Amino acid sequence: MKILLTGKNGQVGWELQRALGPLGQVVAVDRQVLDLGNPDSIRAVIREVRPDLIVNPAAYTAVDKAESEPELAMAVNGIAPGIMAEEAKKLGAAMIHYSTDYVFDGRKTSPYTEEDIPSPLNVYGKTKLAGEQAVQAAGIPHLILRTSWVYGARGKNFLLTILRLAKEREELKIVADQIGAPTWSRMIAEATAQILAQSVSPLTPHPSLLTGVYNLTAAGRTSWCGFTQAIVENAQAGTRVMPIPTSDYPLPAPRPLFSLLASDKLARTFGVALPLWDESLKLCMA
Numbered sequence: 001m002k003i004l005l006t007g008k009n010g011q012v013g014w015e016l017q018r019a020l021g022p023l024g025q026v027v028a029v030d031r032q033v034l035d036l037g038n039p040d041s042i043r044a045v046i047r048e049v050r051p052d053l054i055v056n057p058a059a060y061t062a063v064d065k066a067e068s069e070p071e072l073a074m075a076v077n078g079i080a081p082g083i084m085a086e087e088a089k090k091l092g093a094a095m096i097h098y099s100t101d102y103v104f105d106g107r108k109t110s111p112y113t114e115e116d117i118p119s120p121l122n123v124y125g126k127t128k129l130a131g132e133q134a135v136q137a138a139g140i141p142h143l144i145l146r147t148s149w150v151y152g153a154r155g156k157n158f159l160l161t162i163l164r165l166a167k168e169r170e171e172l173k174i175v176a177d178q179i180g181a182p183t184w185s186r187m188i189a190e191a192t193a194q195i196l197a198q199s200v201s202p203l204t205p206h207p208s209l210l211t212g213v214y215n216l217t218a219a220g221r222t223s224w225c226g227f228t229q230a231i232v233e234n235a236q237a238g239t240r241v242m243p244i245p246t247s248d249y250p251l252p253a254p255r256p257l258f259s260l261l262a263s264d265k266l267a268r269t270f271g272v273a274l275p276l277w278d279e280s281l282k283l284c285m286a
């Protein structure tokens with residue numbers, strides 16, 4: 001099986017390079033080779049590589065910047081995945097795509113399921129929803145894996161931001177009224193590999209994916225403030241962490257207040273379930 005992996009230097013892309021290795025021949029590309037903002041570049045690379053499977057963790061993930069760059073965010077998150085899926089269709093290939101809790105408005109009080117109707121609050125969420133719909137419209141075998149609050153040992157993420165701020169400041173003020181599940185990029189990659197391993201057979205080069213949307217997040221729940229407290233504790237940083245309401249931390253993009261995703265469908269379908277968020281955080285930080 002030949003796998004084309006986009007965004008190889010991103011948090012999830014980096015971990016996928018390693019995790020997918022045993023499952024096939026991985027052709028991992030970055031923005032220089034495959035520019036998601038450029039449809040011709042997307043088509044050219046896919047036609048040259050001729051993958052059996054496209055795995056697409058590349059995305060425009062700067063949530064606030066997206067508010068002032070909506071066209072670029074839409075090109076990368078909304079339009080590019082559809083072009084990939086159309087090219088996959090011509091090759092008889094399948095696709096694994098990633099999406100976000102930010103497709104929801106956060107007005108629910110119990111975890112969102114795959115049946116809940118998305119209603120994004122910000123440009124990033126709107127463009128990610130458009131990308132989901134574009135992949136679905138192509139009519140190819142696909143998985144859309146929705147995850148949340150991704151962190152890891154490299155790249156731009158909340159864990160690394162807090163570790164930096166904890167060194168610079170004696171006190172951190174962090175919003176405590178946004179609830180979600182911090183998810184380690186490595187867990188997302190390993191779960192993807194486990195799912196994929198169940199979907200390939202030596203008889204056919206193309207994976208037979210159980211097409212659909214699946215939530216894929218760590219178990220448990222916390223707030224950004226709770227996440228910060230755990231980071232500071234694990235780092236033995238001694239920084240004070242003060243809970244604040246979202247209204248005290250104004251940002252260009254509104255965030256959903258509640259964005260827990262129920263991962264039962266993933267467990268039911270593939271027998272895959274991620275550990276508690278704070279257990280993975282300890283492992284990652286160790």
Ligand SMILES: NC(=O)C1=CN([C@@H]2O[C@H](COP(=O)(O)OP(=O)(O)OC[C@H]3O[C@@H](n4cnc5c(N)ncnc54)[C@H](OP(=O)(O)O)[C@@H]3O)[C@@H](O)[C@H]2O)C=CC1
Nearest residue numbers: 007009010011012031035036037058059061098147149150
């Ligand atoms: N980060 C998070 O908190 C969450 C992420 N997700 C989703 O999970 C997936 C993986 O996210 P994550 O690994 O955190 O993302 P990152 O921001 O860590 O990585 C994204 C990658 O996409 C690449 N990229 C951005 N623009 C382009 C472009 N125009 N052409 C080619 N490549 C581009 C980046 O390249 P470069 O390094 O050159 O910028 C980077 O390597 C995404 O679909 C994201 O929407 C879902 C929930 C939470």
Ligand SMILES: Cc1cn([C@H]2C[C@H](O)[C@@H](COP(=O)(O)OP(=O)(O)O[C@H]3O[C@@H](C)C(=O)[C@@H](O)[C@H]3O)O2)c(=O)[nH]c1=O
Nearest residue numbers: 061063100101102148149150158173174175224249255
């Ligand atoms: C740095 C900092 C942030 N915050 C708040 C701001 C914000 O409400 C919250 C989270 O901050 P961030 O901007 O890092 O998180 P954000 O970029 O909103 O993270 C999101 O990224 C996209 C890509 C996703 O798909 C989502 O699942 C989610 O992970 O923490 C504080 O309250 N104090 C602080 O000092």
Ligand SMILES: [Mg+2]
Nearest residue numbers: 061062063064
């Ligand atoms: Mg961010």
